Amino acid sequence: MPTLNWSSKTPPSSVPASLQTDSILFPQGKGYPHGKAENRLILGDNLNVMSALLEEYEGCINLIYADPPFFTNKRWKARVGRGEDSRRPEEWDTVEGYTDYWPNIETYLDMLFPRLALMHRLLHPEGTLYLHLDWHANHYARLLLDEIFGPDRLLNEIIWTYHGPSPIRSAFNRKHDTILSYTKSAEYTFNVDDVREPYNPNTVKTFQSSPKAGFGKVPDLERGKVPEDWWYFPVIARLHNERTGYPTQKPEALLERIILASSNPGDIVADFFCGSGTSVVMARKLGRRFIASDAQWRAIQATRNRLIQTPGIAISLEMESQARPPRGEADIRDLVTIQRDSAHPSISIAESLTEELDYWEIDPDWDGKIFHSAAQAARPLRKGKIASELNIPSLGGKIAIRFIKIDGEQSALYV
Ligand SMILES: C[S@@+](CC[C@H](N)C(=O)[O-])C[C@H]1O[C@@H](n2cnc3c(N)ncnc32)[C@H](O)[C@@H]1O
Incomplete structure (x- = not known):
């Protein structure tokens, strides 16, 4: 060969x-x-x-x-x-x-x-x-x-x-x-x-008016055809x-x-x-x-x-091993509000921060090792802003919040 x-x-x-x-x-x-x-x-x-x-x-x-x-x-x-x-x-x-x-x-x-x-x-x-x-x-x-x-x-x-x-x-x-x-x-x-697809309307018309058009082979017009190997x-x-x-x-x-x-x-x-x-x-x-x-x-x-x-x-x-997201140094503690004790615990971020963020997420019970992300917000694909408030399950532990800026830098806050 x-x-x-x-x-x-x-x-x-x-x-x-x-x-x-x-x-x-x-x-x-x-x-x-x-x-x-x-x-x-x-x-x-x-x-x-x-x-x-x-x-x-x-x-x-x-x-x-x-x-x-x-x-x-x-x-x-x-x-x-x-x-x-x-x-x-x-x-x-x-x-x-x-x-x-x-x-x-x-x-x-x-x-x-x-x-x-x-x-x-x-x-x-x-x-x-x-x-x-x-x-x-x-x-x-x-x-x-x-x-x-x-x-x-x-x-x-x-x-x-x-x-x-x-x-x-x-x-x-x-x-x-x-x-x-x-x-x-x-x-x-x-x-x-x-993956079947509908027959071309001309084919359907031809077979409906003349079932012999396929020289003995009658396609199952209802079921559709097997797509060709060229796709648009x-x-x-x-x-x-x-x-x-x-x-x-x-x-x-x-x-x-x-x-x-x-x-x-x-x-x-x-x-x-x-x-x-x-x-x-x-x-x-x-x-x-x-x-x-x-x-x-x-x-x-x-x-x-x-x-x-x-x-x-x-x-x-x-x-x-060596792959890591780029780290940011943002000092954002003053831009974050935590409602820990209410019936619906939540975390919100200042409007000014939503302009800069691509994504943020919360681990309400941070174990210091693996981030368990129980709530996330992402910048919408088309129009609109990233959510500025997220509800969290109330677990009473240490809270970790991660932020990814539009330029890709990741930073974190622990409270
Ligand atoms: C043609 S793009 C894939 C686009 C994707 N199918 C989509 O719909 O968005 C090729 C991707 O391969 C990635 N890439 C190139 N070399 C790589 C490697 N050695 N290991 C992992 N990813 C690699 C690039 O970073 C790039 O995101």
Whole structure:
């Protein structure tokens, strides 16, 4: 079988790594989070994160969606703060999102190859990997996946098409991505009836007027058709209501189709390049468990903000050895009011602070080790302000409050 070779290629392997739990979160109003969380959100380089997960999850993950950097040689900016959703781009603040910059293709392949091999090890024997790329590197990736999974394990080469402006005048506009799906074995989950779509109205009309139109094959017009391997979904443009401001965010509808087709309720869906967390938000909505990781704190924070607005069970936030959120030094004690003894204990923050915050959360019984987040407020995705008051269960212990500013800095107050 032909394989792809490059000068620095080495056999893929795992690395020594460990994870630490930072916090456990129950979405607002669900009570105090006790015990282990079934959903995991992890900050860190995914080579280390996946290596650390092998012991518990080798052969266990039902579906992996991977949307890595595409080898675009760009530094992608994130748009943050108030006004991001406005029609006036001059009001946006931009900060570093993530870097997709490589000295050469060898360095890129050195990143991709061992990570795809780890995903293969983590997959359940009946699991599927969807790898999302575009013309920059999908041809290399296909050979890597043939080598890791076997060429006969290619399930689909999916083309996702979309519209959008483009400066290109010397070629056709490049308006599709390629998603390669590979299964770990010949036995795999594919829920065809969950992803059927209505037939084109012309097809329906033709068969209704002439049942013989299909040369003996009569489609089940009621049940709908199996989608082709080319999909149209609009991209997340500036005024799209799913938009978080995190760069290269993918549409929920795209992930919904992938998750419905290749996993079942209760299964584990993982995304180790999670960005703003589209896949895991959809996994949560569809009753799947999830594991998500990203090397950028901003991505983890964007994912958490979306997750707490989606009903579901507890989530743990973990960090790979050296990965930590940036620390802030804010002195905010005077801006916080605590109502501990009333019938409805609550904590409120000054209006001036709401302008600066992306997120804040409360542990009403701080044990000095793991933050048990019993109440959270996040900046709404589109319009409106972050909540300035949160109710807490009255546990009578030491209270810890954490604040994340729009620039990502985290600070804490203990009372
Ligand atoms: C294309 S974006 C993912 C976008 C995501 N699908 C969404 O809908 O928002 C790629 C992500 O991979 C992350 N990333 C790149 N290299 C990584 C690595 N070695 N470990 C973990 N995350 C990484 C980047 O920080 C970035 O957030």
